[in-house]
């Protein structure tokens with residue numbers, strides 16, 4: 328894999344918005360400017376407080392059908408925030424991200440991935456608990472590799 332051309336990643340079209348923004352750390356504003364996300368914190372049931380690198384804060388709901396969710400999936404933006412200083416590799420990675428119905432990661436396996444770090448995993452679990460989603464996080468940690476294996480299986484099946 329070349330450093331200039333990131334690997335194409337597939338995510339489910341109906342991936343949880345919170346998991347998606349926590350993963351890609353980008354936010355398209357309603358004016359079409361792409362910001363870098365500094366933090367995502369739970370602020371209420373189904374709500375998260377997002378802070379950008381240019382220090383804007385706002386609350387969003389975990390809706391897959393919201394404007395931001397749709398714009399993220401369709402990669403609609405007309406400019407990149409100069410203050411956020413999003414690195415080129417992050418934009419390239421985003422560019423190589425594909426969203427498919429019924430194919431790709433739901434990102435829920437992240438919840439059980441030891442490599443993702445305890446703090447991050449804890450925060451994601453909190454996000455999930457707040458939105459009341461029944462996720463794979465109820466699964467015993469020793470079974471987590473099953474989700475990983477399934478994700479790999481799916482990745483090896485070419486999308487249509």
Ligand SMILES: [Zn+2]
Pocket residue numbers: 361362363379380381382408409410411
């Ligand atoms: Zn910004």
